Amino acid sequence: MIHRTLSLPFLLLMGSFVMAEDTPKTLIDFAGVGALKEWQAVNDGVMGGICEGTFKITDQKTLEFSGTLSLENNGGFASVRTKAKKLGLENGDTLVAKVRGDGREYSLNLYLDKPLMAFSYRATVQTKKGEWVEVKIPLNKFEATSFGRVVKDAGVVKPEEVNALGFMVSDKKAGPFKLEVESITVERAGK
Numbered sequence: 001m002i003h004r005t006l007s008l009p010f011l012l013l014m015g016s017f018v019m020a021e022d023t024p025k026t027l028i029d030f031a032g033v034g035a036l037k038e039w040q041a042v043n044d045g046v047m048g049g050i051c052e053g054t055f056k057i058t059d060q061k062t063l064e065f066s067g068t069l070s071l072e073n074n075g076g077f078a079s080v081r082t083k084a085k086k087l088g089l090e091n092g093d094t095l096v097a098k099v100r101g102d103g104r105e106y107s108l109n110l111y112l113d114k115p116l117m118a119f120s121y122r123a124t125v126q127t128k129k130g131e132w133v134e135v136k137i138p139l140n141k142f143e144a145t146s147f148g149r150v151v152k153d154a155g156v157v158k159p160e161e162v163n164a165l166g167f168m169v170s171d172k173k174a175g176p177f178k179l180e181v182e183s184i185t186v187e188r189a190g191k
Contacts, residue, residue, distance in 0.1 A: 024096055024185035027087060028165075031061040039063065042079045042166075049075015053169070058180070065167055066178040077148070078177070081111060081166025089159035092189030094138045098182040101127025105171045106179055108135070110142055110157055111164040118147045121157040125167070127179065136187070 029035060036057050044051045053067035065080045097108060104127060109120040121142035125135050144154030148170060165184070169177045 024187050027186050028184040044075035044077045048073045051078040053078025055080045063181040071174050077170035079168035082164045084163045094187040096185045097135045100132045100180045102178050103129035107168045109166050110162045112161045113163040
């Protein structure tokens, strides 16, 4: 039997490596200066609807997305999304969002750097009223959609093409909504 003694610096190095491996990468920071300027609301008014959706950064440094969903004038969606910028996503990534909602169903949308009208990759985020939940969605589980309908044969999302993300409510239930987002991080496979 061979016994090896590892030096303290080596053990400390290994310990910091393991910690870095387990630490998710922050994708969106709500505490930074100018965090509010990184976001925009896009509601169904672009198509004649009358939904109201707004957002703010709270004193607790979370994103609060709230408003009223209306089904009038063929409307029915409100959304908030980041302004266009490369997010640095990679194949195998899992998005992790910590959210507190009102019990409604929302979607987490990924937008591409392509001129495709009303196109995004979408995944469901089910909230529990008044409770913080952590939602983990691998990139390969997002579905391609256009005007809210699934697009067949669009393939899986190509991470390098994603240049924005956001949340949408379009559950066909008129009335007030509120979603608070504490963090959006990335778990990277095999790193």
